[in-house]
Every structure is written in structure tokens, then in C-alpha cells.
Amino acid sequence: MVEESAGVAQPAIRAAEFFAGIGLVRQALEPLGVQVVWANDIERAKRDAYAANHDASHFELADIRSVSASHLPRRIELATSSFPCVDLSLAGNRLGLVGSQSGMFWQFARILEELGEQRPRIVFLENVRGFATSHGGQDLADALTRLSQLGYSCDVFTVDARHFVPQSRPRMFIVGIRGALPVGAKAEVPPLSTVRPAWVQRVHARHQNLGMHYLPLPDLPEGPQDLSSVVEQMDSSDPRWWDHDKTAALVDSLSPVQTARMEALRGGPALSWRTAYRRTRNGVAVWELRRDAIGGCLRTTGGGSSKQALVELGRGEVRVRWMTPLEYARLMGAGSYKLTGGTPNQALFGFGDAVVVDVVRWIGQHYLLPALHWQRQPQAA
Incomplete structure (x- = not known):
């Protein structure tokens, strides 16, 4: 797989998809020139859905606790991680990163550490906004600290899927970058915007000692206002209608x-x-x-x-x-x-446990791809 950039063919960006689920991160990023070369999830039903839509020869069906860095192919530039939200969600048990499911973040961090100098230049994490308030903000602080220890300067922002699809689905995203920051990135507290409201500003301000940054992003689109594009039309006699x-x-x-x-x-x-x-x-x-x-x-x-x-x-x-x-x-x-x-x-x-394709593709276009291409330039080495 080769992408075109300014008329010059470039090798595809090699990515590893942790907590891959049914593969919607891949669905979002693959058209942008990202090649997922390894994926992992523990749920067989999700792996089967993934395999129905993508080549799953690289898919490792296993508990991440049994995965080591040696399982991953070399030269991975991007690692994505939509780790479980159950313990972080306001609708969940709020155990935070000590919970048995959301605590899988630490397994992701363990594998990054095991990769050493082979760890990817960029990591991309997605979770519920409750991550920011879990245990009074300490869980997010611990995660950002760990990523900083692994050499990543982190940016935090939020996107509600309603700007792209007719669904209210606010999510928090973390982009961690090793090495040179892309052009336009600033190592300071970001100004207020739709993707960085006041609570995101406070996260950045609280953790400036970790060498955080932000990258300006364009305004979000307005998004659809009704469900007409989503509804599966069916006759009034269809038995799926309730009695x-x-x-x-x-x-x-x-x-x-x-x-x-x-x-x-x-x-x-x-x-x-x-x-x-x-x-x-x-x-x-x-x-x-x-x-x-x-x-x-x-x-x-x-x-x-x-x-x-x-x-x-x-x-x-x-x-x-x-x-x-x-x-x-x-x-x-x-x-x-x-x-x-x-x-x-x-x-x-x-689907309920996945990412919204349009959201991740927008982040890919405006953040991940520019940052990854910057990392490939000689001055970023």
C-alpha cells in the first residue's frame, strides 16, 4: 500500500491497533494511507466482525496481558488504543484505572515500554470524557505521567460525534508524540475552542510540567440535525415494531x-x-x-x-x-x-463499543497524518 503526497509516492504509515474491536479505527484511517499491520482484541465476536470487513491475518485474538512487544512487527509508526471505558464512564462503576477493564491502559503502556527505541512515534488514545474526572482527575494524571515517562508529549482534546453523525457521543482523545513536534504545535495551554473547552484547558494547565503541547485544529462541522439518514425504512406491518x-x-x-x-x-x-x-x-x-x-x-x-x-x-x-x-x-x-x-x-x-469513523478520520486528516508526515522529514529525526 502506497499513498501519494505532493505527487510523490510514499510508503503507507504502519500502525498497530490495540483494543481493535470490530475495526472502525482501521476503517477510518486506511483511506488516508494508514496500513494496520497488527491488531488485537479479546472478543471473538468482534474479531469475526473485523474479519468480515478487513484482512484479519494479522489479528491476534488474545488477552492483552498475554501480549508482549515481541508479538508486534517492526517499524510501527502509529499505535491506536481505544481501551475499555467501563471503569471510567459516568454510567459505569467509576473504579478508574484500577478497574479490571479500564486498567488495561497499563498493559498498553507496558508494551510501549517493552518496545524501547522501537516504540511508535505517535500514540492515539480514545475514551469517554469521564476519564478526565475519574478519581478527581488522578487517573488521567497518572496516564499522562506514564506516557511522558515513555517519551511522549501529549495533547488532550474532545470531539462530540454529533458534528459528523446524528448521535450525541462526546469522547476524549489523547495524541502522544515522541521526538520533534509538528509545525504549528505549541507547548502551552491552548485557547478555548470547540475541541478544547474549559475543562480541557484545565487539564493542560494542570500538567504543563509533563511537557504537554497542543496543535490547532479547524472548527468542527455543524453535523446533521435529524435521524433521516440513519433510519432503516420498514413497513408498518413489520414484526419488529412493538405491539x-x-x-x-x-x-x-x-x-x-x-x-x-x-x-x-x-x-x-x-x-x-x-x-x-x-x-x-x-x-x-x-x-x-x-x-x-x-x-x-x-x-x-x-x-x-x-x-x-x-x-x-x-x-x-x-x-x-x-x-x-x-x-x-x-x-x-x-x-x-x-x-x-x-x-x-x-x-x-x-458498534456501541467502537469509535465513530467520521470522527477518527477527521482527526487523522487534521492531526495524525500531518504529524506523522512531519516525523518522516529529516529535520524531525
């Missing part, structure tokens, strides 16, 4: 404000869509309809309360069903992904 009793139970559990909102949409002349989650309020299970017309943050399916329902309203009707794997795929910017093998819930789990 009268189940639909009535959802409607009856709505608050008066949400009921009024739903009735206004139901009386409209055209079809519109809202998403809904089941919540527990004061010990009672209720449904909550999103105020806006985009999807809520997709989650890893572990039961009914973690699955997102689609509510179709208009022309005097209200219909409800679970969102489909195809709709999940579209909300993750992966509508062309092959949904072969496995159960529908496994597909929902894989």
Missing part, C-alpha cells in the same frame, strides 16, 4: 413534558423520529424521549436499559421498535460495514 401493549407502556411512562412533545410530533403531517432510553427514576423504570432529533450515545448492549429504541411519529401514529444493527452502524459512520455472522445483539455490542 400495542408494549408501545402503550412506553407512552404511559413518559413525563407530562415528554408526552406533550410526543403528541405534537404525532399530529404532524410528516414522519419524524426520536430515540428513547429506559431509565430508573426513584426506583421506577420509565422511558425518556430525547428532546432533539438525533440519537443518544450508543452503549454496549447488556440488557434492555442499554439498548436504544426508535420512536416513529407523525400522521396520527406512533410506532416503536429497537434500533437495528444497520442503524447502529450508520450512527457510527459505518453504514457500509458488512453485518455478517453473529447475533444482532453482538452487532449492537460491537
Whole structure:
């Protein structure tokens, strides 16, 4: 694989994809000239989905605790790590980096250390924004300190996927760079922007002793305002629509404000869509309809309360069903992904636990690729 840059053919950027899941990081970066030469995950169902869409000959299906640096091929320039968020999420147990799942960050750092001078020039980490507040910010401080010890100057920023797809999915990203920083990078606290709001500023200010930097990024696009590009059209007689009793139970559990909102949409002349989650309020299970017309943050399916329902309203009707794997795929910017093998819930789990393709591709275009190409220049050696 060779990419073109200013009319000159360049070797593809060699990357390792840690916690690869179903391979959406690869889906995002491969068209930019990144070649994933090694990937790892522990979940067989995710590996199978990965293999249905990518060459998986390099995929190591294993617990990362059993992986050593010797397993990786040489000359890796970029390592990506979407390590588990369960212990960091506000919806999780908040055990932080001592938790059995989010604590896998330390295994990623261990492998980087084992690589020694062969460790990649750039690391790219993705996780929930709760990482920044876990244990009062100490977990993020510990992670940034460890990356600094490994020779990386780090940048922290945030992107909400709603700027690219109709899904509210705010995530935090860390880019660590070894060696020369790319042109335009500044070793100071960044100004306020959509990708570096006040809380990101505070992270940078608190950790300037670690030699952090920031790279200016362009404004984010506005993003779609409704679910019309996502909804899988199906006839009103399709058995996936809920029956009268189940639909009535959802409607009856709505608050008066949400009921009024739903009735206004139901009386409209055209079809519109809202998403809904089941919540527990004061010990009672209720449904909550999103105020806006985009999807809520997709989650890893572990039961009914973690699955997102689609509510179709208009022309005097209200219909409800679970969102489909195809709709999940579209909300993750992966509508062309092959949904072969496995159960529908496994597909929902894989997408709910993944990155949004459009977000990672935007970061690749505006940050990772410029930085990686800068690293290849003689003055960066």
C-alpha cells in the first residue's frame, strides 16, 4: 500500500491497533494511507466482525496481558488504543484505572515500554470524557505521567460525534508524540475552542510540567440535525415494531413534558423520529424521549436499559421498535460495514463499543497524518 503526497509516492504509515474491536479505527484511517499491520482484541465476536470487513491475518485474538512487544512487527509508526471505558464512564462503576477493564491502559503502556527505541512515534488514545474526572482527575494524571515517562508529549482534546453523525457521543482523545513536534504545535495551554473547552484547558494547565503541547485544529462541522439518514425504512406491518401493549407502556411512562412533545410530533403531517432510553427514576423504570432529533450515545448492549429504541411519529401514529444493527452502524459512520455472522445483539455490542469513523478520520486528516508526515522529514529525526 502506497499513498501519494505532493505527487510523490510514499510508503503507507504502519500502525498497530490495540483494543481493535470490530475495526472502525482501521476503517477510518486506511483511506488516508494508514496500513494496520497488527491488531488485537479479546472478543471473538468482534474479531469475526473485523474479519468480515478487513484482512484479519494479522489479528491476534488474545488477552492483552498475554501480549508482549515481541508479538508486534517492526517499524510501527502509529499505535491506536481505544481501551475499555467501563471503569471510567459516568454510567459505569467509576473504579478508574484500577478497574479490571479500564486498567488495561497499563498493559498498553507496558508494551510501549517493552518496545524501547522501537516504540511508535505517535500514540492515539480514545475514551469517554469521564476519564478526565475519574478519581478527581488522578487517573488521567497518572496516564499522562506514564506516557511522558515513555517519551511522549501529549495533547488532550474532545470531539462530540454529533458534528459528523446524528448521535450525541462526546469522547476524549489523547495524541502522544515522541521526538520533534509538528509545525504549528505549541507547548502551552491552548485557547478555548470547540475541541478544547474549559475543562480541557484545565487539564493542560494542570500538567504543563509533563511537557504537554497542543496543535490547532479547524472548527468542527455543524453535523446533521435529524435521524433521516440513519433510519432503516420498514413497513408498518413489520414484526419488529412493538405491539400495542408494549408501545402503550412506553407512552404511559413518559413525563407530562415528554408526552406533550410526543403528541405534537404525532399530529404532524410528516414522519419524524426520536430515540428513547429506559431509565430508573426513584426506583421506577420509565422511558425518556430525547428532546432533539438525533440519537443518544450508543452503549454496549447488556440488557434492555442499554439498548436504544426508535420512536416513529407523525400522521396520527406512533410506532416503536429497537434500533437495528444497520442503524447502529450508520450512527457510527459505518453504514457500509458488512453485518455478517453473529447475533444482532453482538452487532449492537460491537458498534456501541467502537469509535465513530467520521470522527477518527477527521482527526487523522487534521492531526495524525500531518504529524506523522512531519516525523518522516529529516529535520524531525
